[in-house]
Amino acid sequence: MKTEHKIIIGVVLLTLVIIVAGTWLSSKNVADNSVRLSKPMLGEKIPDEGAGHVGRNQTHPPYKSNPPTSGPHWVGVAGPGMKTEFIPDELILHSMEHGAAVVWYREGLEQSEIDKIREAFTSSDGKKIMLARKDLDVPVALTSWGYLLKLETIDEAKIKEFIETNNDRAPEKAAI
DSSP, X not given: OOHHHHHHHHHHXXXXXXXXXXXXXXXXXXHHHHHHHXXXXXXXXXXXXXXXXXXXXXXXXXXXXXXXXXXXXXXXXOOSEEOOSOOOHHHHHHHXXXXXXXXXXETTOOHHHHHHHHHHHHTSOSSEEEEEETTOSSSEEEEETTEEEEESSOOHHHHHHHHHHHTTOSSOOSOO
């Protein structure tokens, strides 16, 4: 058999392996996602305050929950990840409308507590944001579009479950 034929056969076999593996992985992801989507959303269902866009200098009615779970927001998003700087609610809300699950922790929380929250956050999969909040009445609050779960103690398993269950289940499918 000529070298050219061996190369062609090798390329064909490699292509088949890639196609079969890709199909298997894709079907596994679809199955995993359907299991996730079959689970009920976690947290208290908060009445929808709308999803209207407002200008950055435009006033709007105050949000009815702390932290907010829906309502007027700006064009633009907060972006995923752990935030160390202040991010306005209006940007966080737009990220939530795109499917972000948000982990809020009370500003001034002890570093050891923040580390526990960070561990749960980084070990979870999905669209997610983590940041401090000044006026939070509990150590941790979790939000997704229309849902709020307040935690009186740091519960790493509950944080991870909320992120993985509630993320990407919002009105818009887009980058956060």
